Structures are given as structure tokens and as C-alpha cells.
Amino acid sequence: MEQKHKEHSVLAEAFNNNEPRVNWHDETLWWVRQKRDKMAWTLPEWEELREAASQIKHNVLGNLHDYLLAFEKNAIANGAVVHWAADAAEHNRIVLQLLQQQGVKRIVKSKSMLTEECHLNPYLAEHGIEVVDTDLGERIVQLAKEPPSHIVLPCIHKKKEEIGDLFHEHLGTPAGNADPKFLTAAARLHLRKEFIQSRVAITGVNFAVAETGEMVVCTNEGNADMGAHLADVHIACMGIEKIIPERKHLGVFLRLLARSATGQPITTYSSHFRKPKAGQQVHIVLVDNGRSRQLGREDFRNSLKCIRCGACMNTCPVYRRSGGHSYHNAIAGPIGSILAPNLDMKDYADLPFASTLCGSCSNVCPVKIDIHQQLYKWRQVLTKEGHTKKTKAAGMHAMNIVLSKPGLYKTAGGVGRWVMRTFPAVVNNGMNPWYKQREMPEAPKQSFADWYKKNRQ
């Protein structure tokens, strides 16, 4: 099983070489989770809201074809140009073509996980176009030449001192200044110049309303608005699952999104883009990139309900202690682990195993995706498709033989415990990952079955 990337467990182990940093990462994200809890508890109807959102998305996924066509029709009537992209490559080509038509070499882009998924930035760079990410966190990781480690908090893995160093190097701020307010002001000045100069702005889309053909983009920094309003051409890139039927449904989703994501009652900006202003072009790129395939996988279909709030990452005890980059995918954490194998089973075969199946992700999910159940189901699929190491498969087959035969189980147990008592070095050694940082359990002379036979039969 050759993979392009190191596996999650290997990357996670490297992340854990610096324990104080793991503690800091864990505490930071746990703090976000607690903010989310506090906000959720302010709404007595929280669980009903989650159920409503889940049901609305259920309806969307069952009628996606019709809603998409309605959205296209209404968007065109509003004056937008609608493009359809079957996959990431087509999406990137469409965007490149639009940029080449404008003859631009440098553009601004607000947050869009879809463009991360499609690797748009490196593609455009190869064609001589530089993208300036305008979300502050995204700009920081961009300057560091790293991918985002979290879908809502892209630079959550970076300490403010590191950001100070980056800004000193790239934006000329004084060395050693890590004051968040000062650095934010420096970023604002830097980005303002980019906004004013950029003739094209790319944005993501949080919700696309079929009924009206409008798009809703949520940010805390107003950077999507700044880019889109100042540019001659606004390109909005969205996955086809971002559709909601009617505008009134925003009353459910906007209440859930920011509360789940950061513990805010609502994002600072929830901007509706409907008609282009005079002289402006609006292009909407609707991207499939595996979504129809996932829609056809019954067990995994409702992963497409995701509204990209990141709550499952903040609550995930594994994510908090392994860092977003250990998932080697645009979308990290539990939701990334059920979306990624749909894109490439071989490359992401490790991700559904990067979980204890604790179930906390499913409980915080604002659209009630059964994330941990899907992790379990992906494990079965990946194993059947042959994406398992031979040693693990051999171990499982051996386990099956022992556990299927009571006599063999009893003998193997007795012998095993005897070996552990008599020759502890057989198990207490470097080959045993359990023993690396944990003692093995004591091996008693008699099993429960032995005791029962002597004392009750």
C-alpha cells in the first residue's frame, strides 16, 4: 500500500514530539468547543434546530438535481453566469480561463474550502497568476507556505510569536512584535492595498438559495465583501451540495453555523449576493468533484449535509492532539476523514482509522451527520477494497481463528498468560507499541472461566 503522504499515525507521532505544544493546541481548540457549548445552551430549541437543519439538507440531497437547476435559472435571471465543473481540474480550468480573459496576474480570494480541495492556488501559480488569500488566517498560512490546518481557523496551529516572525519577514513589521492587535492592523493595511488593486475577486459560498439564485457568504472579517464589491469580476466557487431550497431556511442555518463554529451568535458578516452591480460580472462555478459519487453511496450520502463549521474538529480528542496537517487533506478532522476516501480511497485509507469512534463529532454536528458511524463503515469498505496492510490483515485472520474456537481461545489464553508471567520480556519490549509508554496488564493464573468452573460448577 504505497501512499503519496505519510500516514496519519506517523504525522501524529511527530506532532506529539512536542508535548507542551500539543497541550496548547488541545486547550485552544477545547476553549472553542466550550464557547460553542455555551452558545448552544442559550437556545433551548438547540436540538430541534439541529434536527430541522438535518431534515432540510435531507430534502436537498434527495432533490439536488431540481434545486440545482432552479438555482441556475434564477442566478442567470439575476444576471450571473453559471458554469458547471465535473471535477477539480475542470473547475481550475474555468477559473483560469476567466482570469486570462481579464488579463490579470494577481487576484484576491476569500475563504473557500472548495478551492483548497481543488488545489486552485498552486494551479494558478503554475499559470503565472498569484492568489492573495484575504482571510487573515488563510493569509498567515499562505505566507508560511502551508495549507490550512482547520477549515474555520486555518492557522490555529500557529502561535502569535510565529505569526509575528512571519509578518516581520513578509510585511516588514518590527522584529519580535507579536501583539495580535498590532499584527491584525498590519495585515489590514497590507490586504487593503490588495483589495483596491485587484480587478477579480474569488469567494466561496456558504449557502446558495435555489428559490432566489442568491449566494450567502459568511465571514467575520468582511473580506469577501471587500473583494467582491471592489472587483470588476466576482467569481464564486461552490460545491453542488451548498444549495438550500428557500431563503427562509437561512434562519435555521445561520443560527447554527457560527454558534457551532466559534461560539458566536452569528458571523459578523452574512452577505447576500444576488444581482451584479452595474458593469460587474458575476460568475458562479458549480463543482461536483466526487459529490454525485458520494450521493450515490447510501451509507455516506449524508456527509454532504456538512456546512463546514468545524465543530467536529474542535471536539475531536484525536484532532486536538494530532493537528490538522496530520490528516494530509484539505479538510481535516472527523468530517475530512469521511469525505476524503470518496476522493481517493488509496490515498486516504488511513483517515477513517484516525479515530477512537468516541462519537463526540456526531453529537456536535449541527446537521446531525452520523460521522462516527460512517468512520466505522468506511473501515469496512476500505478493508474490502484491499487498502489494508498485509500484517494487519494477517493479525485479524489469526484473531478470528482463535476467537471462533472456544477450545483454542482457552488454550491460547492460558499459554499467553503463562508466557507473560514467566518470560515477561516476550511482550515487554520495543516491538510492542502498547509497552512503549504503558505497562501490560498483570496476567492472572486463572481466567474467569477457570474460576467459575471451580467455584460455581
Add this chain to the structure above:
Amino acid sequence: MKVGLFIPCYIDQFYPQVGIATLSLLEKLGCEVVYPQGQTCCGQPMANSGFEHLTAGCNELFVDHFQGFDYIVAPSGSCVLHIKDHLHVDHKEVAATHIRQRIYELSEFLTDVLKVENLPARFPHKVGIHQSCHGQRGLGLSQMSELVAAPFSKPQQLLQMVEGLELIDLKRTDECCGFGGTFCVFEEAVSVKMGKDRIADHVNNGAEYITGNDVSCLMHLEGILRRQHSHIKVLHIAEILNAGIN
């Protein structure tokens, strides 16, 4: 009331005292308990590793051993959840369905079926509860911190009946300990870190004992505690509920 006692494989092999405590507790509460000899495992270690298709042997053995009981009880939330969710045998589906509907984790059996209201147990120590995820989130043994809903806890309800026992509060009431079945070896670094963090929460809040409904989690925590030469001990909830009952 005839109760079939299911003792998961690792308890049978490494923690027979937990099986003994469970059996004697149920007997003292008036149940007729039978431990069917020849039982092995629920099949979860294979299923959670992606090899559910190899669990047919375990499933068939399980049905053969546990059909015909009024209830099946086990001192493990995780194994019970696995049976509830995944026990199927094509040609014995009626028996399998009966088992799936009638299997209980020990503490929910005590609170919901036996409706125990007091226990003559005594355990004068400070105790922290480790809420194992499969019992808590899977079987619903207690309210979960993620949900906006009224609090309850079946294990806590029982531990509060124990004389002298002082329950400590934790900073994170229901975070996973990192055991996770084969996760504990395939993701060793994160697994241990999660375990260490869980232990630190109990230590910082003055626990002398860590208890819970799953020996698997406790085995993992015990392994770390012993490596740390800690004085804190782990005990399965059955051992505490059975303490001092003669």
C-alpha cells in the same frame, strides 16, 4: 429471572476479579445467573478494525451461548454496544434479535431492569468516573456534554448509593481516554497522550480511584498509571458496587 453472564475476552483473561464482582453482585441482588462456558468474544476488535466480515464465527458462538436467557448482562458498555449494533446470524436471526434487544451493560441493568434503589456497599474513597464513550454516547448511560438536554447518569446514580464514596468533579466530564480498540497500538502516540490527559484531570481533582463501565479503557489508563508509578488505582464499577457486600 434468568440472566446470562457475558464476560468479554480481555476481562476473562486479565481481569477475572471484575467478572467475579459482577457475578456476585447480580447474585446478591437476587438474579439467577449462568455463565455459559465456551463463550469467547463479541467480535468488536475485528469489526472496528474494518474486518466485520470476519466476525461470523464470533457471532454464531455468541448466539449459541446466549439464546434462551431473559437477559444478557456484561460489565462492558463497549462490547454490549457492539452486540446491539452488529450481532446478526442469517439462519439464527430470531435468536440474534432477541439477544440484541435483551443485552444490557451492568449499570443500566441495575438501574433500569432491577431498579436498584440502594446497595449495602461501602467504599470510603475519592472516586472519579471515567465515562467510556461507547457506554455513554452509544448506550446512553448518561447525558453527554455536547447535547442540550437534562443531566442524568446511571453509573453516578449507583455510585451515590455507596457509603463513604466521594465523587470528584472533572474539568472535562466525558472526554475519550484514547483506548479505541486497535487504535491504542496503531495510533500509539495520540492514544497515550489522550490517556495521560484523562489521568491528569483525575489527579488534579484529587481522585484516589478511577472507575468506569469499561475495563478496556481502565486497562489503558492503568497501564499509563503504572508506568508513571502513580498511587491512583483503577477499579471497574462492579468492584466498587460489590465492595463491602457480604
